[in-house]
Amino acid sequence: MRHIRTYDEINNRIEKGEAVVVTAEEIIDIARDEGPRRAAEHVDVVTTGTFSPMCSSGIFLNFGHADPPIRMQKITINDVPAHGGLAAVDTYLGATSASRSDPKYGGAHVIEDLLKGREVALSATSGGTDCYPRKEINTLVDLNSINDAVMYNPRNCYQNYTVAINSTERSIKTYMGTLLPKMGNAHYSTSGQLSPLLNDPTFKTIGVGTRIFLCGAQGYVTWNGTQHNPSVQEVNGKKMYFGGTLSVMANFKAMSTQYLRAAYLPGYGVSIFIGVGVPIPILSEDILKDVSISDDEIYTKVVDYGVKSREKTVHGYVNYGQLRSGTIELEGKEVRASPISSYAKAREICETLKESIQRGEFKLQSPYERMPDKVSFNNLEVREL
Amino acid sequence: MKKKLIITFPPENVEKPLVYTLIKDFNLWVNIHRAIIEPQKNGKIVVELRGEADMIEKGISYIKELGIGANELESDVVIDKDRCVDCGVCTSICPTGALKLDKDTYKLSLNYDECVLCGFCEETCPVGAISINF
Numbered sequence: 001m002r003h004i005r006t007y008d009e010i011n012n013r014i015e016k017g018e019a020v021v022v023t024a025e026e027i028i029d030i031a032r033d034e035g036p037r038r039a040a041e042h043v044d045v046v047t048t049g050t051f052s053p054m055c056s057s058g059i060f061l062n063f064g065h066a067d068p069p070i071r072m073q074k075i076t077i078n079d080v081p082a083h084g085g086l087a088a089v090d091t092y093l094g095a096t097s098a099s100r101s102d103p104k105y106g107g108a109h110v111i112e113d114l115l116k117g118r119e120v121a122l123s124a125t126s127g128g129t130d131c132y133p134r135k136e137i138n139t140l141v142d143l144n145s146i147n148d149a150v151m152y153n154p155r156n157c158y159q160n161y162t163v164a165i166n167s168t169e170r171s172i173k174t175y176m177g178t179l180l181p182k183m184g185n186a187h188y189s190t191s192g193q194l195s196p197l198l199n200d201p202t203f204k205t206i207g208v209g210t211r212i213f214l215c216g217a218q219g220y221v222t223w224n225g226t227q228h229n230p231s232v233q234e235v236n237g238k239k240m241y242f243g244g245t246l247s248v249m250a251n252f253k254a255m256s257t258q259y260l261r262a263a264y265l266p267g268y269g270v271s272i273f274i275g276v277g278v279p280i281p282i283l284s285e286d287i288l289k290d291v292s293i294s295d296d297e298i299y300t301k302v303v304d305y306g307v308k309s310r311e312k313t314v315h316g317y318v319n320y321g322q323l324r325s326g327t328i329e330l331e332g333k334e335v336r337a338s339p340i341s342s343y344a345k346a347r348e349i350c351e352t353l354k355e356s357i358q359r360g361e362f363k364l365q366s367p368y369e370r371m372p373d374k375v376s377f378n379n380l381e382v383r384e385l
Numbered sequence: 386m387k388k389k390l391i392i393t394f395p396p397e398n399v400e401k402p403l404v405y406t407l408i409k410d411f412n413l414w415v416n417i418h419r420a421i422i423e424p425q426k427n428g429k430i431v432v433e434l435r436g437e438a439d440m441i442e443k444g445i446s447y448i449k450e451l452g453i454g455a456n457e458l459e460s461d462v463v464i465d466k467d468r469c470v471d472c473g474v475c476t477s478i479c480p481t482g483a484l485k486l487d488k489d490t491y492k493l494s495l496n497y498d499e500c501v502l503c504g505f506c507e508e509t510c511p512v513g514a515i516s517i518n519f
Contacts, residue, residue, distance in 0.1 A: 177509065177511075178478055187477065261470050264513070266508055273472070326476070326485075336477040338473050338478075339473045340473075340474045340511075341472060342470045342491075344471040344486075344490060
């Protein structure tokens with residue numbers, strides 16, 4: 001891989017306001033018109049983005065100490081259970097944790113309410129200790145009063161995702177939305193040609209330490225995501241990448257409600273839309289070729305969510321161009337396809353990130369460590385106790 | 386010509402052969418999109434009438450003379466644009482294709498003419514951005 005420029009050179013140009021930054025959508029035409037070599041010579045950075053429900057998300061909070069202090073062991077926020085297994089006033093609130101009184105309200109809604117500046121009700125109990133004598137606390141808190149708030153998401157940004165259909169005789173309600181009987185519809189969930197890990201499918205630039213846009217704040221890739229299991233397969237002469245994931249982190253207090261939204265999927269439960277943007281530095285012509293991929297060249301597989309076991313039947317392969325047209329053909333039948341990931345928001349994230357790089361507010365960080373190429377991937381085999 | 390109406394009738398008028406009369410006496414096509422009829426409560430029907438313009442008007446007058454409310458249906462589907470994230474998951478659930486993602490902007494749009502107020506979108510929307518006042 002012949003290097004065209006370095007991170008330092010890009011950051012110098014960003015500082016001077018000279019960096020050429022385009023979105024993952026704009027680069028498609030540029031690369032086609034100018035050819036990858038010429039395009040790579042003058043484009044410094046390409047921005048990618050996604051805005052999808054990502055269940056494996058949540059926030060770490062440190063409430064600060066009350067007087068007398070309490071070691072919080074059972075914690076709820078707006079009646080949503082939060083983790084009580086950390087130090088006295090630390091907790092992790094998972095996005096999918098459901099309220100004990102309203103199954104349509106959960107951790108994601110508390111997260112959104114906090115970000116909107118609303119007060120939420122914190123309740124906690126404890127056995128009481130000599131150092132933490134208080135046994136109960138019921139109080140209102142808000143984002144300003146909370147000592148620390150950090151978003152940490154163990155798995156975001158799935159590289160590619162299956163298209164969900166349902167071949168059974170009745171509607172099913174899933175994390176991929178409501179799937180109509182007899183392949184009545186198909187739901188898909190990535191931003192395709194804008195998606196971060198489809199624009200750097202072999203992790204040439206995205207690694208541990210990459211600076212990213214997370215829900216409006218600047219954050220970092222902290223590790224590979226859980227279930228990170230990159231694979232590649234050939235479909236219709238194109239390489240179909242699957243399985244890469246990121247774990248990400250950023251200051252929750254710096255985020256914006258514009259790029260985060262609490263969700264409730266009927267019959268499934270609470271989830272959260274997370275907006276992630278990743279800048280890709282054009283260090284080589286190969287990287288430029290990777291980012292200039294378009295929806296028509298990105299394939300995914302159609303999978304039957306009506307199958308109630310781990311291994312689901314594959315009903316064919318489609319590309320994102322076909323999906324985005326609104327109709328796909330499956331086994332001779334026209335099936336309406338709709339996304340569950342917002343392309344409009346993904347585009348907005350690419351654009352926002354591009355502008356903040358152009359203004360010199362966002363610099364690129366070279367990763368400290370590469371993502372693992374291969375990891376062992378274990379299923380949970382049930383053993384007798 | 387066609388017209389969409391929301392017909393509201395008090396419990397004592399449930400027995401009137403409304404649809405039959407609209408078809409037989411006014412030569413109208415009556416397409417019932419949605420109906421809620423519960424004991425001791427006001428009934429509501431969303432209908433689409435098709436036929437001659439004057440016959441539609443006469444049909445509506447007939448309904449009103451019976452003491453039954455008949456109002457032209459305007460937009461009773463409200464999309465909260467600040468809340469909506471334009472994910473588009475409602476578009477494949479919408480039975481008539483009234484909800485669509487724009488091909489250029491990928492933002493959600495609703496064609497009220499095609500909407501039959503089924504309510505599937507309200508139920509499906511993950512962020513609670515759609516409400517139906519029926």
